Amino acid sequence: MLISSLGQGLLWAPLVIGVFITFRILDIPDLTTEGSFPFGAAMTISLMLNGQSAFIATLMGFVAGCLGGFVTGVLDTKLHIPSLLAGILTMTGLYSVNMHIMGKSNVPLLTQKVLTDYLPDWATEIQTIILGAVIVVIVIGLLYLLFKTHLGLSLMATGNNKDMSAANGINTDKMIIFGYTISNGLIALSGSLIAQSNGYADIGMGIGTIVIGLASVLVGEIFLRGRNILVRLSAMVVGAVLYRFLLTVAMGLGFPPDDLKILSAIILVIVICVPIVRNKLKTRKQLKLYLSQLAEGEQDEQDGSIKHTKFTKGVLSGDRE
């Protein structure tokens, strides 16, 4: 069970990293996800059925997602459509595009070789883990390098402070479009991998993916926190795997597959609340400690003042993030 959720989690990791780029770096909740995920799947499966190799098909799945993201980016920046609506528009449009590519709502693979078939003849779970790990390492490696360049810095600055970025010569529209593009490319890559792992592409496979993505981002950040981009990206992989594990546990408890969507939604609500509650508890605890020290200080007035200054510092630094 653990092994299979590890493998599945790694295949979902590019999606979570994609959502991380729009949601955390650009500060945009991008609904294009729901359209670009099946877009990648549809593209890959169709190309494979038409005789293309799994490598080419997967790559084209990625490119397809980039295209979807590019459209949302243009709608958002050049046509000034609010980002949430821009995502919904692309997602809706992609439904028709996906239907055209697939021809019907569910397309199974026949005897085509998927990516894992190129690996030695191990158990399917092991193959999935190896493939997922290789892809995750490549994706994180490339993104890590990207965020060390001027381009990556401009992207981060744009998401953080648009006015300041423009005032420092950054073409913020271009940066936002670029962010949407790579984000959705990665999301579609996930779709392509999942479709190959399942053996089919389905028109409905994108439903709920944004919730899965956001929940995984937040789960990851609960377990692994830091400012370093490498840590933050790794946290996304941790989030993706843990999230799959949570779902597997739920399935093991006897929840039918149809209930997984509402479970996803509930998990998202919980993980949004956890950090808020945790911060509140922490502040309350520190306040209590501070007050009790104050009371102590009054009893013992001689070195009370020293204690105070020491403690205020502790409260302030503990309050960060």
Add this chain to the structure above:
Amino acid sequence: MFFPGTENERHILKNVSLKVYDGDFISVIGNNGAGKSTLLNTIAGTLSADAGSINLENKNVIKKSVSYRSRWMSRVFQDPKMGTAGELSVAENLVLAQSHVNTTSLKWYNKKGQWEKFQELLKPLDMGLEDRLKTQVKYLSGGQRQALSLLMATLSKPKLLLLDEHTAALDPKTSRDVMNLTDEIVNREKLTTMMITHKMSDALKYGNRLIMVQDGQITLDVSGKDKQNLDSEELVGMFDN
């Protein structure tokens, strides 16, 4: 023009003609709502003018974007949070300010030797920022952020420096420090500067030229000796006209 064709239609700036000479340090004063900020926003490109031209060294930039104009113009905003990226570190902010052109290059931004250069730049501010290059800017105080913004705005040696009430949100002492720093940098780098201020004393003390904006027009433009002879009360009196 705001809200054209409606009852709220308002000309903010009309028939404004201003020639800024190389090396000018202009104080801009005027009532609230007179159009000072609009004037600066129009020059910087945040707002677009309906008619007219803005010439920068004989080049009309009226249709150009903010990021394009930023190659020649820098800006410090009133709100210290506006001029810096809070999530990024002090060093990363300085890198951004350093080059307004290579913003999409694929070269590493963390170059060797850069660190020492930044430390040298920050030392004169006397705020201890030289030891906090790795600190995220959101943990700095308003004064520190504004001093950093000012440093960043002047780092690329702009042809025109726009200061939009950049000391208004600071406490009196920090405000004075930042103002002194401004004067020092502007004089040292011989920057052409436009500064909006509501403090008459600052408007009179700093710069070689003073303009007053009222009701969307420039109603006073004095420089050199004439400016030195002005006094605070005389200026406040002119506000009533």
